[in-house]
Amino acid sequence: MNDVAARVKNLDIAVFDGDGIGPEIMAPTIALIQQVTSQVPDYALSFRSHPAGAGHYAKTGQSLPAESLTAARKADAILLSAMGLPSIRYPNGTEISPQIDLRMELNLYAGVRPVTIFPGAPCPLGDPRAATVDFVLIRESTEGLFASHGKGTINGNESATETLVITRKVSEKLFDFAFKLAQRRKAAGRGKGVVTCVDKANVFQAFAFFRSIFLERAKAFPDLTANSAYVDATALWMVERPWTFDVLVTENMFGDILSDLGAGLMGSLGLAPSADIGDDIALFQPCHGSAPDIAGQGLANPLAMILSGAMMLDWLGHENNSDGLIQSGKRLDDAVRAVLAEGRFRTRDIGGTSTTQQMADAVAAHL
Secondary structure: OOHHHHHOEEEEEEEEOOOOOHHHHHHHHHHHHHHHOOOOOOEEEEEEEOOOOHHHHHHHOOOOOHHHHHHHHHOOEEEEOOOOEOOEEOOOOOEOOHHHHHHHHOOOOEEEEEEEOOOOOOOOOOOHHHHHOEEEEEEEOOOEHHHHOOOOEEEOOOEEEOOOEOOHHHHHHHHHHHHHHHHHHHHOOOOOOEEEEEEOOOOOHHHHHHHHHHHHHHOOOOOOEEEEEEHHHHHHHHHHOHHHOOEEEEOHHHHHHHHHHHHHHHOOHHHOEEEEEOOOOEEEEEOOOOOHHHOOOOOOOOHHHHHHHHHHHHHHHHHOOOHHHHHHHHHHHHHHHHHHHHOOOOOHHHOOOOOHHHHHHHHHHHO
16 A cells, blocks of 8 residues: 555445435435545545335335444444335334434434525525525424424324423534534625524423523624524514524424425425534435435436535535545535526426436536
């Protein structure tokens, strides 16, 4: 082994190809990541696929095998495609969702959902100020109403109960993550340095507790502005004036709902990437589902998956102090923006007829 090869650190990426359109959008994403990182001098990425999902459950009775969870735990990052199939469910009637299991098992408490209006994307807002929309929704991903995932109770045929959980330990880490992200965005000229806690503190004690922790943690970040808003008002403002937001931080279920509203502002779930980040590991996946009705037809929009890959490169770069990986993530993100702005290639969900591969090839050409 020569000296250069000896200095290159390998990063292990655990890959979950997913269900439905999942494999179709994963393959070109990995190819693009390999292309954009081919000249990074200090790091090399290795991709290893592991079984999980509704299809695997139908064959084996396991949605997330122990070996796959172990591989994810040991990986440097996780790249996960769309999971679940509406026709395949657990005996209790809920859908197969290994992505939720991974969040819980790996303590991926910070769900990062960027909302950006890309030039050329079919934004439904007519206001010209919509072109400036660039905010991030931080969704707590391990507690809240999702804390009772798989643990709810059905009381005969009379009632059902799910439990919402808010803890100080997780909330403090969540809020610190949101404030630090706001600092980084402000330093990069992308944000105003404003963090908004989204809750329902006027009705529920749990959310009053959530807000009180937020205000406590805000004192450690005097360079930022901290404010609060109720979730119903926030949903209204996301439609009326989304350009006023910078970083929003909220509970799991509220974040689940608002992130899809954010994707609607972007023009399609096919343009909405995401990350679930913990203290030592992170998972990256598109916000959309597995779309089994179009699986195998080459119609899926791969851009949300590709943008999630760009987010992974940025996170790996910061975690490993690699400017090469950070710049690779930016190049991949810029290439997607260039394709959308150019307007020649569009999949069906954003008003065109391009195939999945044609969209990926267009991004590759811009690299």
